[in-house]
Amino acid sequence: MPPRSLGLPLRGPVFFQRRGQAVRLAAAGLAIAACAAVLPAQAQSAAEQLAAYSAQSGQAPQSIRGQEFFTSKHGHDWACAACHTAKPTVEGKHASTGKPIRPLAPAVNPERFADTAKTEKWFRRNCNDVVGRECSVAEKADVLAWLIGLKP
Amino acid sequence: MRRRAALLRSCAAIGFASTAYADVGRSNPSSLPLYKTECAACHIAYPAGLLPAQSWQQLMDHLPKHFGTDASLDPATAQQISNWLQAHAGTGRHFNEAPPEHRISKSAWFVRQHDEVSATIFKRASVGGAANCGACHGRAAEGNFNEHEVRIPK
Numbered sequence: 001m002p003p004r005s006l007g008l009p010l011r012g013p014v015f016f017q018r019r020g021q022a023v024r025l026a027a028a029g030l031a032i033a034a035c036a037a038v039l040p041a042q043a044q045s046a047a048e049q050l051a052a053y054s055a056q057s058g059q060a061p062q063s064i065r066g067q068e069f070f071t072s073k074h075g076h077d078w079a080c081a082a083c084h085t086a087k088p089t090v091e092g093k094h095a096s097t098g099k100p101i102r103p104l105a106p107a108v109n110p111e112r113f114a115d116t117a118k119t120e121k122w123f124r125r126n127c128n129d130v131v132g133r134e135c136s137v138a139e140k141a142d143v144l145a146w147l148i149g150l151k152p
Numbered sequence: 153m154r155r156r157a158a159l160l161r162s163c164a165a166i167g168f169a170s171t172a173y174a175d176v177g178r179s180n181p182s183s184l185p186l187y188k189t190e191c192a193a194c195h196i197a198y199p200a201g202l203l204p205a206q207s208w209q210q211l212m213d214h215l216p217k218h219f220g221t222d223a224s225l226d227p228a229t230a231q232q233i234s235n236w237l238q239a240h241a242g243t244g245r246h247f248n249e250a251p252p253e254h255r256i257s258k259s260a261w262f263v264r265q266h267d268e269v270s271a272t273i274f275k276r277a278s279v280g281g282a283a284n285c286g287a288c289h290g291r292a293a294e295g296n297f298n299e300h301e302v303r304i305p306k
Contacts, residue, residue, distance in 0.1 A: 096221060097195040098280040121226075128222040 046113035066146030
């Protein structure tokens with residue numbers, strides 16, 4: 001499964017139509033190389049995924065900011081914590097269906113953040129529900145940094 | 153007379169339950185692992201035979217807005233699930249029309265099957281609404297909706 005979101009400014013056909021193609025290709029090449037350094041073919045561990053998000057965002061992740069983001073509402077009905085609880089080392093519950101949600105903290109549940117495609121799928125869906133847009137790589141890095149730091 | 157009417161009603165119910173059960177059996181929710189891993193991440197794997205093909209089509213075409221949540225999938229996964237749902241969708245007289253909002257729980261047969269269950273019961277926190285089959289049908293996740301096994305939580 002290829003990593004789907006590398007946060008690169010590649011936009012399909014438009015990219016090839018515009019001028020300055022060579023410059024863009026070179027820049028993209030550099031970006032890919034930079035990501036490849038921290039994101040081998042597939043970043044599978046939580047720590048590797050965090051490193052990749054941090055590298056893409058160009059700033060150090062802050063877990064305190066991640067906690068704040070996770071537990072706050074962002075202009076919509078739910079906070080992340082509405083389903084995952086404010087300290088997701090414990091089981092949560094789907095706010096709409098009531099289905100139990102296993103703990104999100106990788107220290108408690110090693111299945112979490114073990115697959116890049118799955119991580120991206122759930123960030124995409126849940127950020128749309130909670131924030132009304134997809135999350136930035138910096139936001140994902142902050143949240144993941146906080147989650148990785150949670151101990152049982 | 154009343155007894156006869158009650159008997160008829162029971163027979164009708166059993167008759168319906170067995171046809172519904174046959175549908176359920178034919179579309180065993182575990183027969184497409186992808187359906188279970190993706191859709192049953194948030195709710196039980198509703199048996200494909202409980203909605204007509206056109207409802208599944210509508211639901212699969214609007215996954216980013218799925219009953220108030222974003223349930224979007226990558227196109228390849230969505231296509232596989234969609235094909236399977238189309239092949240196993242409900243057929244016959246109960247599935248000639250799409251139910252309101254494409255909700256199983258708003259289908260005429262569902263409403264009739266549950267007409268002895270009051271709205272108050274559905275509203276109980278322990279039940280969690282008509283979409284939460286597993287609250288009363290303990291083996292719903294396996295596609296078992298046998299009415300003799302129903303236990304309504306307090």
